[in-house]
Amino acid sequence: MTEVKTKKQTAKKNTGVKNSEFRNTELKPIPTNLFDNRSVIIATCALGAVLLMLVGLVLFQKYRKWNKPAYPVQKTGGSIQNYISETDERIPVSEVDTAMFEIDGNGYKVYMENGTKTSLTGIDVSKWNGNVDWKRVKNAGVDYAMIRLGHRASISGEIAEDPMFRENIEGAAAAGLKVGVYFYTQAVNLEEAREEAEFCIDRLAGYELSFPVAFDTERAGENGRANNLDNALRTEIAKTFMERVKEAGFKPAIYMNTSWSLTSIDLQDLTDYDLWYAFYGEDLYYPYRFTMWQYSDKGSVPGVKGHVDLNISFVDY
Numbered sequence: 001m002t003e004v005k006t007k008k009q010t011a012k013k014n015t016g017v018k019n020s021e022f023r024n025t026e027l028k029p030i031p032t033n034l035f036d037n038r039s040v041i042i043a044t045c046a047l048g049a050v051l052l053m054l055v056g057l058v059l060f061q062k063y064r065k066w067n068k069p070a071y072p073v074q075k076t077g078g079s080i081q082n083y084i085s086e087t088d089e090r091i092p093v094s095e096v097d098t099a100m101f102e103i104d105g106n107g108y109k110v111y112m113e114n115g116t117k118t119s120l121t122g123i124d125v126s127k128w129n130g131n132v133d134w135k136r137v138k139n140a141g142v143d144y145a146m147i148r149l150g151h152r153a154s155i156s157g158e159i160a161e162d163p164m165f166r167e168n169i170e171g172a173a174a175a176g177l178k179v180g181v182y183f184y185t186q187a188v189n190l191e192e193a194r195e196e197a198e199f200c201i202d203r204l205a206g207y208e209l210s211f212p213v214a215f216d217t218e219r220a221g222e223n224g225r226a227n228n229l230d231n232a233l234r235t236e237i238a239k240t241f242m243e244r245v246k247e248a249g250f251k252p253a254i255y256m257n258t259s260w261s262l263t264s265i266d267l268q269d270l271t272d273y274d275l276w277y278a279f280y281g282e283d284l285y286y287p288y289r290f291t292m293w294q295y296s297d298k299g300s301v302p303g304v305k306g307h308v309d310l311n312i313s314f315v316d317y
Helices: 007-013 019-023 032-067 134-139 165-174 190-203 231-247 258-263
Strands: 073-075 082-084 101-103 109-113 120-125 144-152 159-161 178-184 213-216 252-257 274-278 292-299 308-313
Touching: 109 308, 120 292, 134 165, 144 165, 144 190, 144 308, 159 190, 165 178, 178 190, 190 231, 213 231, 231 252, 252 258, 258 274
Parallel strands: 120 144, 144 178, 178 213, 213 252, 252 274, 274 292
Antiparallel strands: 073 082, 101 109, 120 308, 144 159, 292 308
């Protein structure tokens, strides 16, 4: 007679599964819907990842649209050449025709209209150029000189006169060159802009200029005190300096390169002032009006040791 055991008795006696029982155990098939559920989960995750990428892309494009300047610069091929993909109708356009540039017998860039030279050849100098023989410069075919009057230090903020300023301005004028000056700014507020203007006006007493007093604004290394000003403030600083210079009876101008003029200042608010434009390259493309062009920092001019900046002016001030 077969002994019938209760479930409780069986549980107490059996502490594991015997091999014979394991061999005789029937393996149940894995439900097919388990794989179906896993596929659904994977597909859902993948779709979610794609949606997140699309949302991120849309937000990135909107960020670029919100933050791009009205007239962006696009660099090509990693070179110094820049071209502008959009122009601002509020800014007067350039009338310079690059096909009219020629190289004269002295090796300088000149602007020719109907066979006649209509430009002036210039250089700009500072203490870094050392002692200049201005008579030799004049005899070498240079018409004008932009001379650094002074600068504000990019870290300390202290103002200083260029140690060669007086010697340069007097020597250039005595040699018969037309003369203008520039001041390298690092002003961070309107008060400092007025201070820089007064500094220039005081030191120009007794000198007669035939070219502008230029406000030189540019990036100063990695830690320049004025590097990170917002465009609106930098624009007001420039206007404050130039308006004060204008009140004192001088012709104001502003010196900038391509990227600085298009991304770091509100150019549309400076159309009342002449632009002294800096770009080193043969393929000039700048759609806005400029009156002087600094086209090289590696010029060679008799009377100046080493390299010197070369300029061309389309205006005889």
